[in-house]
Amino acid sequence: EIVLTQSPATLSLSPGERATLFCRVSQNIGGALSWYQQRPGQAPRLVIYDSVNRASGTPARFRGSGSGTDFTLTISSLQPEDFAVYYCYQRHAWPLTFGQGTRLEIK
Amino acid sequence: EVQLLQSGGGLAQPGGSLRLSCAASGFTFANFAMIWVRQTPEKGLEWVSAITGGGDRTYYADSVEGHFTISRDNSRNTVFLQMNSLRAEDAAVYYCAKRSSVASGWIDYWGQGTLVTVSS
Secondary structure, eight states: OEEEEOSEEEEEEOTSSOOEEEEEEOOOTTEEEEEEOOOOOOOOEOOOOOOOOEETTTTTTEEEEEEEEEEEEEEEEEOOOGGGGEEEEEEEESSOOOOOOOOEEEE | OOOOEEEOOOEEEOOOEEEEHHHHESSOOSOOOEEEEETTTTTEEEEEEEEEETTEEEOOOOTTTTEEEEETTTTTTTTEEEEOOOOOGGEEEEEEESSSSSOOOOOOOOOOOOOEEEEE
């Protein structure tokens, strides 16, 4: 099973600051990684797919990067609505797996 | 607009059964694979099962293999998860989700989630 390890577990920042979230994968998955945002009480929502592509409706301040085993989600200038939990997910191999999440909270 | 409307779920006794349904709209249902994902505070998001657009191939997590069955009815734009022999560890919020292609792809849309509780 491919294991996804997200860091940090919690990130405390202020609106307007830059957020950098990491997802390390236990084996090479090429670019087959996506990022999801989950707000309290809601279903996850696709933010980035195939490592670098913004989903429809994702603001330009979100940027995905990486390939192979190391991936990054960067939010350039945090807005109040960005504070949520973010998950990475790999579709390279069965079983499909998720990271444990990074909680982005307001400082 | 893509919509995935879930129904079913609720309370079941250990060893009991539940059937989850997910009615899709806003896209050509048969052209896309569908999956079920569950979420608990302890384990986070966990993939449960997947089915290809034509329903010809199904996939299961080891934890549910043999006691959950995924199926779909493309004439009704609906995907199902039949859960039998339920265990305490099956309690979770269950999401149906759409994949971005007929056989695989990323998850691009999620249902609203439905709570499954397993308790006597």
